[in-house]
Amino acid sequence: MFQSLVNWARVKSPWILHWNTGACNACDIEVLAALTPRFDVERFGVLLQGTPRHADVIVCTGPVTKQVKDRLIKVYNQTPDPKFVVAVGSCACSGGAFRGCYNILGGVDQAIPVDAYIPGCAARPDAIIDGVVKLLAKLQGKAG
Amino acid sequence: MAEVKIPIGPQHPALEEPELFLLTVDGEQIVDAEMRIGYNHRGMEKSAEFRTFMQTLYLYERICGICSHSHTTCYIQAVEEIAGLEIPPRAKYIRTLIAELERIHSHLLWLGIAGHEIGFDTLFMYSWRDREFVQDILEEITGNRVNYAINTIGGVRRDIPENKIDDYLKALDILEERCGYYTKVAFEEGTLAARLGGVHYLSKEKAIELCACGPFARASGVATDVRFEEPYLAYPEIPFNLITYDSCDIFGRAVVRILETIESIKICRYILKNLPPGEIKLEKVPKKIPEGEAVSRYEAPRGEDIHYVRSNGGEKPYRAKVRAPTMQNLPATMESLKGSYIADAPIAIASIDPCFSCTDRIAVVRDIRSGKESRVRLRDLSKYGKGGRR
Numbered sequence: 001m002f003q004s005l006v007n008w009a010r011v012k013s014p015w016i017l018h019w020n021t022g023a024c025n026a027c028d029i030e031v032l033a034a035l036t037p038r039f040d041v042e043r044f045g046v047l048l049q050g051t052p053r054h055a056d057v058i059v060c061t062g063p064v065t066k067q068v069k070d071r072l073i074k075v076y077n078q079t080p081d082p083k084f085v086v087a088v089g090s091c092a093c094s095g096g097a098f099r100g101c102y103n104i105l106g107g108v109d110q111a112i113p114v115d116a117y118i119p120g121c122a123a124r125p126d127a128i129i130d131g132v133v134k135l136l137a138k139l140q141g142k143a144g
Numbered sequence: 145m146a147e148v149k150i151p152i153g154p155q156h157p158a159l160e161e162p163e164l165f166l167l168t169v170d171g172e173q174i175v176d177a178e179m180r181i182g183y184n185h186r187g188m189e190k191s192a193e194f195r196t197f198m199q200t201l202y203l204y205e206r207i208c209g210i211c212s213h214s215h216t217t218c219y220i221q222a223v224e225e226i227a228g229l230e231i232p233p234r235a236k237y238i239r240t241l242i243a244e245l246e247r248i249h250s251h252l253l254w255l256g257i258a259g260h261e262i263g264f265d266t267l268f269m270y271s272w273r274d275r276e277f278v279q280d281i282l283e284e285i286t287g288n289r290v291n292y293a294i295n296t297i298g299g300v301r302r303d304i305p306e307n308k309i310d311d312y313l314k315a316l317d318i319l320e321e322r323c324g325y326y327t328k329v330a331f332e333e334g335t336l337a338a339r340l341g342g343v344h345y346l347s348k349e350k351a352i353e354l355c356a357c358g359p360f361a362r363a364s365g366v367a368t369d370v371r372f373e374e375p376y377l378a379y380p381e382i383p384f385n386l387i388t389y390d391s392c393d394i395f396g397r398a399v400v401r402i403l404e405t406i407e408s409i410k411i412c413r414y415i416l417k418n419l420p421p422g423e424i425k426l427e428k429v430p431k432k433i434p435e436g437e438a439v440s441r442y443e444a445p446r447g448e449d450i451h452y453v454r455s456n457g458g459e460k461p462y463r464a465k466v467r468a469p470t471m472q473n474l475p476a477t478m479e480s481l482k483g484s485y486i487a488d489a490p491i492a493i494a495s496i497d498p499c500f501s502c503t504d505r506i507a508v509v510r511d512i513r514s515g516k517e518s519r520v521r522l523r524d525l526s527k528y529g530k531g532g533r534r
């Protein structure tokens with residue numbers, strides 16, 4: 001009973017943490033654009049949070065540089081369960097344009113488990129919203 | 145009281161990108177500021193050496209997604225100079241148009257972020273909503289909202305549809321009206337002036353001494369702008385003004401950016417009305433770029449961008465070096481942070497419109513006098529890669 005209440009709340013209002021893991025910024029501004037009036041993901045209850053301890057969903061952009069890897073794992077561990085990771089942009093999915101650069105891991109899933117991949121270079125806000133909504137549906141399935 | 149060190153970052157809500165700032169505070173006041181860059185370092189200059197000139201163009205588009213056109217244009221100018229290519233006038237105009245649209249979108253973006261940083265979220269939402277007008281135009285012309293990929297060696301990839309020009313002009317009119325509104329917000333409404341006035345002071349002398357550039361320097365009264373100093377693209381033919389302001393603080397930086405946006409809108413309008421007819425790219429472009437080297441300067445939204453390209457006569461660049469404007473602005477930023485208050489740190493750092501994905505790099509300095517070979521060993525590199533501290 002209590003768990004279903006928690007799940008209901010989580011689906012209605014997922015709090016996200018935005019984390020640039022070495023992106024070129026384009027996907028970051030698209031994530032932000034998705035939060036602003038034209039696209040407005042807040043109508044799905046999505047709210048940007050500053051700290052990992054308050055977040056349900058980690059939105060990662062970027063191919064994960066070797067420098068950032070340890071921090072990423074740390075942030076992932078600080079996020080309370082259940083947590084979900086969304087990789088936004090081709091380079092967060094697989095390394096994208098940066099494949100072959102010496103300082104990247106190539107994809108967020110090389111460091112932490114990923115639940116949703118949103119391709120595109122840069123991923124359009126529409127695509128990001130679609131990804132988030134699909135993730136919410138998945139969450140609901142889990143809750144259900 | 146003992147001094148306390150406060151780390152900001154690498155993951156911090158106020159900074160979009162992962163960077164670490166180490167502030168030493170005494171009470172509320174910052175007495176020393178240090179920073180560590182490199183979290184966003186991907187190694188693009190090196191990997192450019194394994195790509196052809198054309199592939200590097202699209203790789204360099206991704207140095208930074210906000211000023212992507214700046215980097216590609218700066219790079220391509222250097223390449224074209226080495227190859228001795230003169231691009232058609234229409235291509236020049238289109239490149240300039242995209243450059244100015246990019247400046248508008250970047251400045252509006254900054255205004256929003258700055259508003260967010262000082263808790264003025266209404267401004268954030270307003271300016272980002274208005275920014276969508278520019279994004280729409282950019283998308284229609286180039287096919288993408290960011291990373292437009294309009295440049296190609298010897299010209300541009302896409303033409304401007306003649307039947308759409310009226311729509312673009314209308315959108316620009318609305319934008320200009322909105323910018324007029326922001327100017328009013330800045331000068332008459334009081335919130336911005338009260339919160340940003342006098343914060344993060346950078347005097348004109350210090351700005352010159354520490355080589356600040358872009359709107360950051362122009363807000364300290366330094367009249368520096370590559371578009372004037374060394375006009376490139378179509379700028380010599382376009383009338384526009386250099387904006388400076390001499391309040392030397394963050395308020396000044398906001399004003400400079402808002403007024404510059406209005407200037408950019410005027411430039412865009414001029415270009416759309418005076419677009420020269422003709423081809424948009426050269427017919428024959430050599431695959432191999434002849435031996436040579438070139439330096440190219442470009443006024444990106446954040447300041448002066450410099451690219452150095454060297455070719456060995458092959459299909460791939462021998463070296464393609466990038467010096468992004470944020471790099472240039474960091475010393476002045478850190479210097480002026482000393483003496484400010486800790487609550488002002490986020491907006492102070494944001495006030496230069498930092499872009500760390502352009503900036504992050506590894507620098508290895510060796511003693512020349514000892515005559516040692518200045519080579520970076522793989523071991524050092526991997527030590528760095530494993531997150532070694534300084």
Ligand code: SF4
Nearest residue numbers: 024027089090091121
């Ligand atoms: S996917 Fe493309 S646009 Fe997005 S951060 Fe990576 S390189 Fe930039």
